[in-house]
Amino acid sequence: MGQVLLRAVSFACLLEVISMVFAAQVSFTPLPFARERTGPRYTVPSFAEGQILYQQSVYRSAGHDFFVQITLGEGAHFDGSGGTGALLYTGNAGGGVAISPLVTPSSEGDYLQWLVVVTNGFGDLGSGPPQFWIDLRGVTIDCGTILTEGGSVSATVSSRSSSTGIPFEQNSNFTFAFGTRGVWTDQEITPTKAQISIGSGRKNFVSYSPDTAVHDRGALIPPIDVGRILIDVAGTPTWRTIWNADGSPFELSAADTFQLTFSSDFSGISRIAFHTWVLELTDLDRASAQLTMAIPGDLFQDTSPGPNGFSLAFEVDGVTVLRPRVLTVSTSLYLEAEDAEFVIHDFSLVTDWYHFGVLAIPELHLDKVRFAKEAAGPIYTLPGCLVGFKQGLYRPSGLDFILRARLEDGARFVAGGPSAQLYYLHSPDDRNGGGEVEIVPVVTAAAGQNYVEWRVIVRRGFTDTGTGTPLWSISFPGVQVNAGQVLRQGGAVRVSVQTRDALTGVPLESNVAGEWLTGVSGVSMEGVQPGTATIDLRSDGRLLRASPPDTGTIDKGAVLGPIWLGRLRPHRDPDPSNCIYGADGLPFRLADSDEVQLTFSSNLGQIAAIILDNTVSRPLTDAERASAAVVVSVPGNVINSWAGREVPVWFELTGNARIETRPILVSAHLHNGPQTLELLSSRRIATWMIDGTVLTAPWTNGNSQSWATDVHLLNLDGLSTSVTVRVLSMPGLGGISQELGRVNLGVIVAHGTMSFNLAEIVLSTLGLSPYLPDGGNLAIELTVPGVRARGEAMVWSPAWSFGAYPLAFNPASILE
The missing domain is CATH 2.60.40 (Immunoglobulin-like)
Known part of the structure; x- marks a missing residue:
């Protein structure tokens, strides 16, 4: 074992070397460009938003000139048809500079570059290292289809020495621009419903506020923003202008139109009012299935909605018998210059008109049944499960009706099992709608059939006894259903219920449906x-x-x-609603x-x-x-x-x-x-x-005849420990690295440092100094058990130095 050479390396010196790898900082809010205004060339707005504040991480002394470069990502490149761009020093760190452009937009490349000549060194005046404005106002950038497709373009600002070309700080990456809708909203349409009055001969509405006898009110189109967007700026949501491709603010013109397209049955409707605009319907309009209200773009942009959005109302003529219906609406923007329509809201429910319902529209209450996708199928036996149906009306005595329960999504009943049963739920004191009925099966759960029906004979009429409209229960215990591959594929089988007049066949209320049988994983791992x-x-x-x-x-x-x-999580046995069933x-x-x-x-x-x-x-x-x-x-x-x-x-x-x-x-x-x-x-x-720290110098040089490699370590913990170095060869392309040996360097004391020369301490111990193969190139790995450690290495000669670089930290170290 060789003797460890401990050198006098001060803690301050270590910090100075480590500071050379700090990252610069960029202050910039990404530029939103309207997707509706197609590129591919985009001009940076001639406003403050087009400037990038770039603060370096080091103070350069006089004569240490450097390059500043901004590079675009995602294939975007500068276009010489716009401005030239500029780099401006703010003067915050004193000193003196002379700035000259080297690469300008006229080169049509993906970067711009300036040479900064440091005539007088920078110093710390209280606001940190030097700050520069990268002024791109008026510069044109070719982004292809990235922004029109809603993507983003990134940018990187970097600095490097003009003499050696070596970066002296980490690059700064940020989002430069992104595509967004110029007209947008993140809220859905708020629908309403209106009840057709039986007492008016079905020609008016029941006057529940805000509705009147002839007005269906309450629907809201949410606020729609034009030309502005909320962006997170330093943790605070802030409104920012959305720009056109030419760098001007996005605005709507009189030739553009905001459109509402209605789809429904328009019989009996005389007017449709949106905010302050009114559409008068003609006989031809009422006979159509779709209507469009067009509002000039400049007027729409200048209109302020109410606190919750734009009001939407329908006025009826009070003469025509009103049929139950569902009205839907879509909103869109037509831009004349692009000759294109952009959808804001796809067709959505805006109102539901129903009659015979004194208090409510019909509802389904389902005992959802979950079958395991792993079950064989396609024949499934239903466990004890119910379909609950709450009517939206009270039928008087003598007005019989048909109740139908239908399997959707291709499901069919299978022969051999019991049929479904219909029950009227009412308590002995005639609550739940009161009344008295006789239930007669009309269509049973026969093979190949997808629905069952019963005739409900109303012996005594239903009334409002305090618990709402009548409740019905449909029971399917033991009934078999052929669901095909729907459940095995994780899909669902819906069930729908509807009533109709027994004499005329006219539907009494809207059809209601819900997912009933679903295919889920019978086995799951959380x-x-x-x-x-x-x-x-x-x-x-x-x-x-x-x-x-x-x-x-x-x-x-x-x-x-x-x-x-066979059970949903969390495990709540024996709750049957939590069970997953097999096909049996x-x-x-x-x-x-x-x-x-x-x-x-x-x-x-x-x-x-x-x-x-x-x-x-x-x-x-x-x-x-x-x-x-x-x-x-x-x-x-x-x-x-x-x-x-x-x-x-x-x-x-x-x-x-x-x-x-x-x-x-x-x-x-x-x-x-x-x-x-x-x-x-x-x-x-x-x-x-690893119980400790492993650090790697991915490149050193052991040819002591030409180069020297110094390594410095810092123990961050209050525990002394031994240090071992492993030496690895570094062959050229296609070669295989080999371990050349290990050396124990001795003890690094608590909170102490260690410094050694690779050739003198390590390679000489292994008999490898000077190391000449592979140009002398080597890699080393240092193992420091039980503590956190950091370090750096430097390859140098009397005439040249490659600078200090930090040792790579192995993220598998347990103490980090």
Whole structure:
């Protein structure tokens, strides 16, 4: 072992070297450009927004001239048709400079560059290192289709020495511009509903505020912003102008139009009012299925909505019998210059007109039934489940009606099982709508049929007794349904209910539907609780640190799951609403022939076995340890026994070789007959880290005849420890690096420093000085057990120096 040469390196000197890699700072708010105004050339606005404040991280002395460069990303490049751009010194750090452009937009490249001649060195005057304005106002940039497609263009500002070309600070990256809608909103349309009055002969509305007898009010179009957008500036949401491609503010002209397109049945409607604009309907309009209200763009832009948005109202003539209907509306922007329409809101519900409903529109209350996607299907037996239906009307005595329940999404009933049953829910004291009925089946759940019907004979009329309109319950216990592949593919089967007059067949109220049967995973893994094990460097890295629950040879920190089987999480047995059923209508379980495959991927070296739940052990062969992945298969009956709980995962080590740091990933797939379902995507389940710090100098030089390499270390903790250096060859392209040897450098004291010359201390000990192969190029790795450490290295000669650079920190070190 060679003697360690400790050099007098002051802590201040170390800090000065480290400061050379600080990053500069850029203050700039990205420029939003309107996607509606197509490029590809964009001019930077001639406003303050077009200037970039760039603050360096160092103070340059006189004669240390440098280049400043701004580079565009994403394939964007400067265009010489606009301004030239400029670099201006703010004077905040004193000194004196002469700035001259080297690369201008006329070159049509992706960067601009200036030479800064330092005639008088900078100094600290209280506002930090030198600040420069990069003035791009009026400069034209070709962005292709990036901004029109809603993407962004980044930029990088960098500085480097004009004499050596070496950067003296880290680059500053930021978003320069992005594409956004010039007219936009992040809110949805607020719909309303209006009740058609029976007492008016169905020609008016029930006057519930804000509605009147002839006005349906209450719908709102949300505020729509034109030419401005909220951007986070220093943590504060701030309005910023949206720009056209030519650098002018985005505005709407009189030739542009804001459009509302209505779709519905317009019979009986005399006027539609949007904010202060009114559309008078003609007979031709009322006979159409779609209407458009167009508002000049400049007038719309100058209009302020109410506090909640733009009001929307429909006025009826009070003469025409009103039919139940749903009205929808879309909003869009038409730009005359682009001859293009841009949708703001796609067709959305704006109002719902219904009649016979004294208090409410009809509702469905479903016991949702979840079937396992893993179940064989396509025939499913329904468990004890109900479809609840609340009417929106009170039928008088003698006015019988038909109630239909229909399976949607291609589902059909299957022969052989019981039929569905309809029940009227009312209490003995005639609440729930009172009345008295007789229920007669009309269409049963026959094979191939997708609906069932009953005739409801109203012996005594329904009334409002305090608990709302009548409630009905449809029961399907044991009924079999053919759902095809819908449930196996994770889809849903909806059920719809509607009533109609028994005599005329006219619908009494709007059809209501909801998802009833759904396909979900019968087996699910909630995830993993990853463990972390520490490689004990004091055992030469062959053992783990025995920190409970880990031992020297077993990592016991990882947990898989919990695993849910036939039940949604969280586990709330025996709540039936939480159950997942098999095709037979019973809670789902895996068959013995089913199999869950856990794939562990990583560097598998030094792993002797993977142990699950301390019961399933999977030894690894030498070939598997040399591979990148191994599969642990668990039969279905074992998975059934793990249901509802977490499964410990252990990694047992061979203990006969040095352990390497690594993450270990796991994924899980269920093999269930012919299908394979993913239960768990690949994710980290364990991490093996180092008890201490590993630092790397990716390049040094050991040719002591021409160069010298000095290395400096700093111990950040209050613990003394030994330092070991490993030397690696650095061959040219295509060569393979080899370890050349290791040297123990001795002890670095608590909060102390260590400094050594590579050739004098390390290579001479290994008999390798001077090192001439590969041009003398080498890499070194320093291991500092038990503490946090940092350092830097410098390659130099009496005539030249490559400058100090920080040693690369291995992120697998446990103490970080």
